Amino acid sequence: MPLNDRTRQPADASSRPVQSWGSIVRRQIWQLIPFLVTGIANSIVGFSVIFFCLFMGTSGVTANIIGFAFGLTCSFLLNRHYVFGVRGAIVPMEIARFLAVFVTAYGVNMAVLLLAQSVLGEASPIAQVIAVASYTLVFYPLSRIFVFRRENAV
Numbered sequence: 402m403p404l405n406d407r408t409r410q411p412a413d414a415s416s417r418p419v420q421s422w423g424s425i426v427r428r429q430i431w432q433l434i435p436f437l438v439t440g441i442a443n444s445i446v447g448f449s450v451i452f453f454c455l456f457m458g459t460s461g462v463t464a465n466i467i468g469f470a471f472g473l474t475c476s477f478l479l480n481r482h483y484v485f486g487v488r489g490a491i492v493p494m495e496i497a498r499f500l501a502v503f504v505t506a507y508g509v510n511m512a513v514l515l516l517a518q519s520v521l522g523e524a525s526p527i528a529q530v531i532a533v534a535s536y537t538l539v540f541y542p543l544s545r546i547f548v549f550r551r552e553n554a555v
Contacts, residue, residue: 447472485549
């Protein structure tokens, strides 16, 4: 059976070409940039709400909970629409998957933080950076694969 040079598949097989690793990596990097910008935006929203609540006299714990709720909502909506291109109605299972991914990534973040602090010291900013990087390395692929699946994207 003849092979198609571009796809290395039989010529009568799927007309969809096989992507090279380089093109896959480039696409992922270009998708990671809006993901990081979204992270910055939802952090600004979360911190703004926290600081506003503190200014209004709310306790620190309550302000933190409210700020995280706003930040996570912002994260969900921006990641869904702008990063992963999902359109249509939001379904409860999508929100449940997003929260499960958040809890998983945050758990990894805390484990890495505690490990890094045991080596670098409790107040180490480097430990914080390593922990946040671990959060991103877990949150992004799980969001892409588990929460915002390609069949829902435009």
